[in-house]
Amino acid sequence: MGSSGFQLFEFLVSFGYCFARIERRKIDLMKSLVCISKVPDTTTKVTFTDNNTKFNEENVQYIVNPYDEWYSLVRALELKEAKGEGTVTVVNVGPADNEQTIRKALAIGADDAVRIDAQPTDGYYTAAQIAAHAKDKGYDLVWAGSESIDYNGFEVGGMLAELLGLPYVQNATSIDYDGSSATLVRNIEGGQETLSVHSPFVLSTQKGMAEARIPNMRGIMQAKKKPLEVISPVEAENLTEITKFEHPPEKGEVKMIDPENVEELVDLLQNEAKVL
């Protein structure tokens, strides 16, 4: 090979090497999708409308579901920060007025957001919307909270994993991730379980995963400019319908019983409280 032929060969080798590096970086980039639900502030006085079939939203302050904010989002950000690269996208299924809540997640540190423009009315419907968005985006980790603190379904994470055909780890209290496989801990009856799983996978998170982060002023200002994509919902069924809400029964009056009067105590526990 002449010298110009050799130079051309060297150029092609180095070009190929650079290209391979770019491809490799693209593959290595850790992508998290964090599902966030908008829920009433925990101090909300819950009332119902429409013959007790709908939650009354009047004067309700909303927050990001604490499981999604404190555990999923913060831990996803910690993993990204430890790796020094990657993206954290938040997704919400909900109407336009959810965007205030979504911006809070961006202020905490998510890179961008997707709002699927639909009124969520059922866990399956919600999971189907998120799955339709996530299926071809190459997310390594898909995070859900164990439950939302309003409808408490405990269902979206599992349904999402099934719809995406991915492994699911429920109620995780910690996660370490090396870029291709993860070690997770979850609480089980009377103890803890440690397991490993290869990405991509879906996890739902519990207390213990991370500590809450308060967004700072810089985060709040940046959040206003971060991308928030609004996409249309796909066709999906509601598999369940709420037919009635009820408040728990009012607490009865406290009865004081003489400590010497064990007979009366037993009688009340048997015949009034019916717990014996």
Ligand SMILES: Cc1cc2nc3c(=O)[nH]c(=O)nc-3n(C[C@H](O)[C@H](O)[C@H](O)COP(=O)(O)OP(=O)(O)OC[C@H]3O[C@@H](n4cnc5c(N)ncnc54)[C@H](O)[C@@H]3O)c2cc1C
């Ligand atoms: C304004 C409003 C009206 C509603 N009306 C009805 C109604 O009429 N009938 C009814 O059955 N339900 C209604 N819902 C509830 C809605 O259907 C639930 O959000 C959905 O069924 C999920 O169930 P869950 O909240 O029990 O989720 P869970 O399974 O307990 O949630 C687990 C996790 O799933 C993710 N997740 C849940 N919801 C969303 C979401 N919307 N977007 C992104 N991630 C999410 C979060 O990570 C959450 O931590 C309403 C919700 C809202 C906000």
